[in-house]
Amino acid sequence: MKKFFKYCLLLAIPAVMSTSCSEDFLDRAPGDALSPSTFWKTEADADLALTAIYYQVRYPNRIEDMIYWDCGSDNQYNFHSHEGWRSIGNGTMAPSGVSVKSYFSFLDIRACNEYLMMENTIEFSSEAKREQYRAEVRLLRAMQYFWKVMCYGDFPFTEEVFASIEEAEIPRTDKNTILTFIKSEVTSCIDALPETAVAGRLTRGAAQAFLVRVNLLTGDYNGTVSAAQTIMNEGKYSMPNLTYEESFLKANQYNSEVIFTYEHNVAGGFAMWFGPYLSNGYGGWSSIVPTHSLVEAYETKNGLTTDEDPTFDPSNPYVNRDPRLRATILYPGQAYDIYAEKGFPSVIPGSGDYATDANNATHTGYNFKKFFSDLSEYDDVWNAERNFPVLRYAEVLLSYAEAKIELNQIDASMYDAINQVRTRAGMPNVDEAKYNNQEKLRELIRRERRVEFAYEGMRRWDVIRWGIAKDVMSQPVVRVEGEILPTKNEEGDFNVNITGTTVEETRTFTVGKNELLPIPQGTIDANPLITQNPGY
8 A cells, every 4th residue: 555654754844743842831833833824825735734743643653652552551561761661560650750751742732723723724626625634633633632631631622722821821621521522523523534545544444443442441332332333334344364473564564454554664764663672682672571461361272261271381381372472472482583493592591682681681581573573574673664553453343342241242243253353363262151241251351452452552541441450560570480492392482491480570550540640740830720640
């Protein structure tokens, strides 16, 4: 598919695209930005402004941000504290210093508001195109508002572009008011969006899939079922005839389940880098690594948990597991790329990949490989093209199934939705005799979401909304210890003898506090009407 924004960063960016820091609370445009009086004249100006808005929403939708976001859950561990994500995982977030990760910006919202305020000065080639562009901007704004509400709860809300600092000093709006606005905006945008578009542009399906997400994460299960059924009945998207690992290769990043992607492009000066996620053996940083807790969540190939399967050997735990484990995680003994001859040596002191060998070595015994399992696809891991699938059909299916479970509507369509995801993964269908009631199905769907969306930034919001964050986030991060044996197993990896674990980090999760990020102190200093979240 043709890529959108191929030369995004080479364009002259108007006022809506300022990314410079500002002392003004609602991020007014800088003095050197293009003036609205000289810019908003032609349809080409609208094209440029829309491109700028798409670029503006790179946070959090680019791959670099979303894979880091899982560090705020029990799925991942961020060793390098200066990156700012470790504190989200261990509960030590603060309003200032390295321990604050800020999404409390208004540049993206302001860009959308200015477009919607100014586009009526332009004569479009057709009203349908004008309405499509407006729908794209409104949906992008809704997506950004939703992220901010999920991160902070109440958030300053406006559809205006303020002319002065004083006008921009507005208080936070109740999150439920903003959520009502978001649902209304998304719903009203659907029909104005096209069925298909170049990669990176929003479509009708993207709006519908985003509505599924909003409804599920806010507990509107009837709305989730309705929105998901619409997508499923239209039949535009499907689980691809690919393995799980193949589905996340660069060569297949536009497969049949992908609904909306965030694009990266080297030629346009907007590359991404994944060197920080690779093991020390590759010269990577091991900045974010899987937790042992995540590894334990994968079922065996028999469709049983490791506690249930009598064939599971905890000393050689990576054999006969859900294929998504090997496709997602580089574990000890895995015969992968440069580790093909001896296996990934993360449990061997002195190997270079053992925790105490270097700061850049994994501190859990694991590294990720999802999205870049075939490194031959990239000439330079520090300057690469690799899109992030913001919305995909597997999420629609599992959201539909979860909503049906929560409504206690246990039927064939619910099982079928889960089975479509499991079939692509290479797993057996759900055992309906075993998973035949709401309690058991909750257990299944929560495990399924965890392993299907690992490394995609979904887990933190899931454990918070399920009310289990304190239980799972207060568990320590551990490092596996053991040895690699000379024999190989049926997966082609080296057998291992895991002898135990060592605590790497102790974590806490304070209920009533850590569900939300702290408001950055600089924001509060700039606007006296902004109040801090509880506990910070």
